[in-house]
Amino acid sequence: MKLHSIDNVESFISxxxxxxxxxxxxxxxxxxxxLPRIEDMLQTHPQVELGYADASEVPExxxxxLAFGAPTxxxxxxxxEQIREGRFIRLEEFExxxxxxxxxxNY
Known part of the structure; x- marks a missing residue:
């Protein structure tokens, strides 16, 4: 789900x-x-929702x-917040x- 404002982001998280x-x-x-690889990975985890924001569209x-590198x-x-990954992300470790x-x- 594309998030177009900081309010969308906060609502998505909450x-x-x-x-x-x-x-x-x-x-x-x-x-x-x-991003497509994360989307594919999350197909096997239906209890997890994915939202994405473009920092140029939602600079806040x-x-x-505190996400000053991309991707975060x-x-x-x-x-x-439970997990934070930035820039060089190893998918297997993240999963x-x-x-x-x-x-x-227990979700």
Missing amino acids: TNRLAVLFISSPGCSVCQAL VTGKF ILVFAEGK NRLEKLIAMT
């Missing part, structure tokens, strides 16, 4: 028990390659979440951390 926020920037080739997102991936459980979080929270 209304989903497990939320992955993907923050990208325009022209970021890593972002363009990684970088300051609010934040995982929230009941509104609290393992996410699965542990899912198991710990």
